[in-house]
Amino acid sequence: MKTGWHLANQQIAAYVGGSLAPSDVMSVEAHLERCGECRTRLPADEQWLATSWTGIADVVMRPRRGVPERIVERMGVPGHLARLLVATPALSRAWLSAVVVVLVFAVGATRMPMLDAYSAVPMTLVAPVLPLAGIALAYGRRVDPAHELVVATPYAGARLLLVRAIAVLVTAVALAACTMPFVAGPPLPAWLLPALALTSACLALSTRVSVLRSAVSLAAAWTALVAGAALVHWQDLIAAHPLAQAFYGSATFALALVTYLRRHRLDTGES
Amino acid sequence: MTTVSVRALCKKYGRSLALDHLDLDLAPGVTGLLGPHGAGKSTLLRCLATTLAPDTGTVRALGLDPADSRQRTALRRRLGYLPQNPGF
Ligand SMILES: [Zn+2]
Numbered sequence: 537m538k539t540g541w542h543l544a545n546q547q548i549a550a551y552v553g554g555s556l557a558p559s560d561v562m563s564v565e566a567h568l569e570r571c572g573e574c575r576t577r578l579p580a581d582e583q584w585l586a587t588s589w590t591g592i593a594d595v596v597m598r599p600r601r602g603v604p605e606r607i608v609e610r611m612g613v614p615g616h617l618a619r620l621l622v623a624t625p626a627l628s629r630a631w632l633s634a635v636v637v638v639l640v641f642a643v644g645a646t647r648m649p650m651l652d653a654y655s656a657v658p659m660t661l662v663a664p665v666l667p668l669a670g671i672a673l674a675y676g677r678r679v680d681p682a683h684e685l686v687v688a689t690p691y692a693g694a695r696l697l698l699v700r701a702i703a704v705l706v707t708a709v710a711l712a713a714c715t716m717p718f719v720a721g722p723p724l725p726a727w728l729l730p731a732l733a734l735t736s737a738c739l740a741l742s743t744r745v746s747v748l749r750s751a752v753s754l755a756a757a758w759t760a761l762v763a764g765a766a767l768v769h770w771q772d773l774i775a776a777h778p779l780a781q782a783f784y785g786s787a788t789f790a791l792a793l794v795t796y797l798r799r800h801r802l803d804t805g806e807s
Numbered sequence: 808m809t810t811v812s813v814r815a816l817c818k819k820y821g822r823s824l825a826l827d828h829l830d831l832d833l834a835p836g837v838t839g840l841l842g843p844h845g846a847g848k849s850t851l852l853r854c855l856a857t858t859l860a861p862d863t864g865t866v867r868a869l870g871l872d873p874a875d876s877r878q879r880t881a882l883r884r885r886l887g888y889l890p891q892n893p894g895f
Binding site: 684685687688689690692800803 | 857858880884886888889890
């Protein structure tokens with residue numbers, strides 16, 4: 537203050553000692569706020585201040601990690617990768633609930649008596665499409681709001697797409713496997729290899745067109761194939777037949793190889 | 808010493824030419840990029856940030872070439888990039 541009025545020594549001593557009446561404390565603090573000179577007369581424990589400040593800054597500035605990120609890290613995934621994984625738009629609650637709803641409908645359809653002849657069709661149709669839908673939402677400018685940030689990181693391109701695709705595939709397959717007790721069938725479900733083959737095909741096709749477009753066209757093609765086969769009663773030939781299974785197995789491997797060889801095309805920085 | 812060096816950089820979006828044979832050298836320190844809407848500021852920044860591949864021309868940032876996949880990853884390790892619409 538410019539008036540020349542300052543706190544008396546005994547006022548400061550009483551304030552520090554805590555023996556001032558509350559109304560006096562308020563007026564002393566009001567003065568201290570505006571007067572640097574009196575503030576310097578206040579004894580202060582510099583070290584205590586510094587450690588308190590560091591402690592507060594640590595709590596306030598630390599980025600908050602959600603439960604999924606901590607679980608993923610607990611499973612042994614390094615921290616930077618865990619962050620990129622949980623930022624996958626497809627692994628949101630919305631996508632997971634959609635998967636569960638679709639699976640519940642598929643299981644319901646397999647148990648409808650009038651669809652008895654087609655009991656294998658709903659899961660054959662749905663289970664391989666779910667990971668495709670997830671991958672479509674996992675990587676790309678149009679589905680990931682943070683995509684522009686993500687593609688400037690060292691993990692961008694094939695590695696990040698692969699990591700997110702595997703996370704989505706594992707999640708979708710695990711959820712689909714939960715339906716197995718409710719659907720009569722062989723111990724190893726017929727939809728597993730088609731799901732792997734379509735995921736592999738999606739990654740391979742993504743080296744040519746966007747991930748979204750490749751997933752959508754493959755999902756459409758699979759739906760048409762399964763529905764068409766069911767119409768002419770060939771549904772078992774599409775998935776459960778040993779030859780079909782052998783085809784999906786080798787296709788998974790071949791398309792994974794294609795993806796690996798063309799992996800550089802998955803980076804937006806590539807001309 | 809130059810940190811960023813750009814030669815004859817061209818980038819087209821469909822028919823519209825965003826960058827037309829741009830040459831640019833930047834020294835260490837802070838650089839501001841001013842220009843009207845649509846002048847190609849974001850396109851240039853995205854080429855430097857390795858999130859967009861130029862049609863023709865060369866870019867060197869910290870001596871690294873974003874067109875080469877190894878050097879691009881090395882550049883991304885040293886790059887800090889906050890886009891105009893980070894999206895969250
Ligand atoms: Zn004072």
